[in-house]
Amino acid sequence: MNKFKVFFTFFAFLWLWLCGIGAIAQCFHARELAWLGVLMNAWALPIWMLMRFLSPQKYAGDLRESPAFFAVLAGLAIALLADAERGWPVYLSIYNLFIALLYLHHFSAVAHPQMPQIDEQFPDLMLLEQDAPDKSALWSAAEHCEGENSPGLLVIFLRGPFCADSRRCLAQIESQRAAFHHRGVDISVFSVSGSRWPLSCRQQGGLPPVSTLDTGATENHLFIAPGAAPLWAWGWQCDAVRPSYWLVDKEGYIVWRALPGNYRALPSLSSIRDQLYRLEE
Template identity: 45%
Template sequence: MNKFKGFFTLFSFFWLWSCGFWAIFQWFVTGKIAWFGLLINAWALPLWILFRFRNPQRYSGDLRETPAFATVLAGVAVTLLTDTDRGQPVYLAIANLFAVLVYLFHLSSLRQPAMPRSDSVFPALGTAGGENWDAAEFCRRQGAEGVLLVFLRGSFCADSRAQLVQLASIERALHSRRVRPVLLSTEPADNWRRLWRGGSAAEIVQLCPADERNRQFVAAAGAPPWLRLLSRLAGGGGPSAACRPGCWLLDGEAHVVWRYLPENYRLPGSGEFIRGQLVRLEE
């Protein structure tokens, strides 16, 4: 299913970019405003995601990606009002609206497998270096009263980048409760270290996708196809696995105090939402 959704996500964005270029060409050839409406309709979502990726400090999303979705609808409205012949621009604008809706509510959805329950002990994980990472041992080593585990989908994901910015903004609240944040992904730690904006260095753990202990937390085909393609063109192997987004608050003995398993990777859990759960360590 991940490969199927990844392929259609790639196809949807390729289609939207292509429609935009076609609309620019037709706009200059015909001068019809309907093609300008199609351009707005086609490029609203891809540009919004690009802005979010490039500047997560300023732009953040939600389930409907409201700014992008409103612009898509505005493009449909312009096309419908100006294309009196009900020609190609209208049909393409409606097709683009369908592609955006499928992406927002299906292609970015998640199916979480069975996960450790609240009050259970969080399992040990296997790192890319073949080592054992245990939350209770980490707390003892750091002298922490709790640990916040944040599974990040990937540095290619605008929502993961935005979550990283929000985590840095609640660093003081975590420090006051002696809770250490730990970032986990299938990518090298350097990918996240250069994006971290917190005052102190966060613990970053690279998980091994092939390790059986990580099976619940890693999607085998979770990385987007375009990332694998670009990596192979550059001579690399191309990553295929990605962590399933999720947040876990553990006490000093690695018991699960709270967990958040999103049903859509565009809702990984905001910083303020996580901050509000820290009181659970006092219960």
């Protein structure tokens, strides 16, 4: 199912780009306003997602990707009003709307397996060592918290460096990490392809804040989605991480968790701060 979503998403965005290019050609050839609506309708979502990827600190999304969705509907409205004969511009705009809805509500959805429950021990993880990427090391939440004057730990799993929302989450961590440390709570971030993250995200505070999961380790299978990385990233990474958030006490037990149903709708760090009281109970 993951590979089906990946291939559909790739060809859907490729179609939207090509449809926009065709609409530009028709704007110069036919000089009809309806094709301008098709251009807006086709390119709204790809351009918005590209902007979010390049500037995650500046552009924030939501489940509907409201700015892009508004432009998609506006383009459809222009095509409907300008094309009195109800020709190709109208049909293409409706088809593009259908593609956008499928992507927003179905093909960016995340299916989580049976995950650890609250009051259960957080599972150990296998991490690739930074200096020796071909070697793995065991990571335990209880050992990480041991000896620290801390009520617990926030554990974050991010989809990957190819994901705009993962990059935005890292930007939030950078801006709010001091607030968490003030409460005595450290933040551990796990993902894939550690070397592909921006250098500023990998070298901060003495240890790399993004630790790389071993995608082949059985200990990590709950958090790894095989073949779920975007098709354009398969040259260096085929798997993605299922995004999730966990509050773990200093003994390694889960006190709170968040399992997003869509990788574009992640909880904010400010909302997670409201859950820190659970570590103090």
